[in-house]
Amino acid sequence: MAQMFGFSVEATDGSARKGVIRTPRGEIRTPAFMPVGTAATVKAMLPGSVRETGADILLGNTYHLMLRPTAERIARLGGLHRFMNWERPILTDSGGFQVMSLASLRKLTEEGVRFSSHIDGSKHMLSPERSMEIQKLLGSDIVMCFDECPALPATEAEVARSMALSMRWAQRSRDAFGDRPGHALFGIMQGGVTRDLREESAKALTEIGFDGYAVGGLAVGEGQEAMFGVLDYAPGFLPQDKPRYLMGVGKPDDIVGAVERGIDMMDCVLPSRSGRTGQAWTRRGQVNIKNARHQDDPRPLDEDCTCPACRGYSRAYLHHVFKAQEMISGMLLTWHNLHYYQELMQGLRDAIGSGQLAAFVANFHAQRQAGDI
């Protein structure tokens, strides 16, 4: 029997679930945070270090890799896992979201999106079929449907039209994906902040049938309150025996709130991107290490953290290497942030497993102070 893709829920606490996704390349403990490896690397991290932080899976991207070095070249070299020396699961986004936020001269039609590369201006096209082909060439374990995420502000009519297009593209993605044992295809729910549209989108995706379902169209500027408002009902519209993936989220408190509302997987550039700019996330809140108040501070970022940055260095040192723009600065803070995010996920998994999520969440908020700590 070809090794399959499967999801099992081990425990629940309210709407939250603790589970595991089984893939031929390894297991993914949920709720899971997926570090982002945009250009076939989690910036400033070796793959072994990403694993040491506790990550079971990381993200790749159709848009960036199709432009450079191209999916065909990566396929010729043995696929993305071999290419970037990460043999565990990889999820790739379908490219639609990045085209709309990064490419120039974009032309959106029923067929797909024509655009010019933000790297060298060359002309490209993405469609459900081409996106499936690229993700297959990359060899990703979890493939995302090619969708359209409407930019805000958008009227309800525009959101409805965009959602309908994404549902037609979801069917075309499903048809083009074919039958690939051990590989998964996830649908992406759209519908903005409108309950009826979200329900309609969930129904359409469930009828097509996917191995997992993402909640898309959020974390696009609507704010945490509106996002949680949607998450109060949207995950419940999706099959409860399949993983639910909230795309592009988020800050630690966004993650906690999403898990409470039934989300199993999340990805965000925040911990790595902000780490490179000197922004550390800790259990007691944020530390902007470039702030002069840290230049004589002998304490670690976080006394309770066991990451290399916190065990080997003072805030004074981290402040220094950021001011001096030394490469080690981004390495240490990225490692710390990814380590903190994975520790948060482990805490959430343990709390759900022991029916203590409410207490965990209360303690999470009680420890956090506003401002720079």
Ligand SMILES: Nc1nc2c(CCNCC3CCCCC3)c3[nH]c(NCCc4ccccc4)nc3cc2c(=O)[nH]1
């Ligand atoms: N298909 C698709 N992708 C979406 C994404 C990209 C998720 N990350 C992919 C990852 C692949 C590798 C390259 C990087 C991206 C989203 N990201 C956000 N918010 C991010 C909000 C944010 C948060 C922190 C910093 C910047 C932006 N909303 C999203 C909605 C959608 C969506 O509906 N459809």
Ligand SMILES: [Zn+2]
């Ligand atoms: Zn640390």
